[in-house]
Amino acid sequence: MGAMTAGLRELKKQQTRQSISDTATRLFIEHGFEKVTIAEIAAAAQVAKMTVTNYFPRKEDLALDTHETFIASLARTVAARAEGESALAALRREFMAAVERHDAVTGFSGPDFARMIADSPTLTARLRELHELREDALARVLAADTEAAPGDLTPRAAAALLTTAHRTLFQQVMDLSLAGRDNREIAAVVAGAAHRVFDLLEPSLAGYAVRPRPS
Template sequence: MTAGLRELKKQQTRQAISDTATRLFLERGFEAVTIAEIAAAAQVAKMTVTNYFPRKEDLALDYHEAFTAALARTVAGRQEGESALAALRREYLAAVERHDPAIGFTGPEFARMIADSPALTARLRELHDQREEALAQVLAAHTASNPGDLTPQAVAALLAAVHRTLFQQVLDLTRAGRSNEEIATAATRSAHRVFGLLEASLGGYAVR
């Protein structure tokens, strides 16, 4: 088997495990399902599950790596003449248009599963914190901040707080059974409002 085929097989196995776990979690609740049950349903060894997903929570929040890197990646790739704030606002509004699960468009059953699980709620908080830290690192690098300068961390905290707030709104509306179109309308309106609150102070920060 070539390296490319081996990698494809790994990706397929990982996705099959994740899909199986999500189905079981939605049927029975996150806490009620064991790793052994997921392994049996996915027809793999228990060790295979833990090799791909060391934490049970990440079987449910399978997008965690992309989630934690998203804000930093957006700022790092911002356009010429664009500030960090403008880039994040632009990307968020684009994510709303495509009903991106990474900003909370998960479907009501999945949203309720997260809300009903203390473990998943705690893990989500950790992911938000990791995303903020990754953003702070990129801001520090792109503004050539001096050691000890807290500006990048403070700016990252403000920008990450906007995303946390918007994420929670989308999740709450999803749990309430609102349609994606209704949620998108509300999220767009909220995004313009909350990003706008930071325009005066951050509109000229980290301009490429």
């Protein structure tokens, strides 16, 4: 009974968090991120102002509510790569799959959401910060997996190249969304661009951080 109660309590928390985020995003799209207050979000979501800030200490994360998944995405892909697979190959494979399913982590969000971010200096800055945090997370995984010596810049350099590729493609998705292209069109264009971008990295990173096969 205790486990069931705890599970229901957690489900209720998740539902409340999602409801607040959905309400906030709707208001941000309608009125602009900078113009909407936390008090207005709380009133529209029918919760206390403190409830909003308890779930979302930063106002930006009300809009970018999947930031934790976004930050961890590249590192998780590399950490879970198959035997004999390089970091580049794993990230390329997962990116292409994410584009095919129109995943928000690659930038698919629709024109209204893309416009909300583009029109807000605060959200644009926060998105840039999330890209940097994602690079940091990837660099840590690469350093650990390759047993890099302290001070070795190779994992950081590799993470910078790989994250920049993803950031560039993410921006292309956003730009195409702003131009009114639908998800199928965007996916077709970005898939082609992704192959070219990842091909550029092959000469330097194809053999880097390859997961060893059992001897």
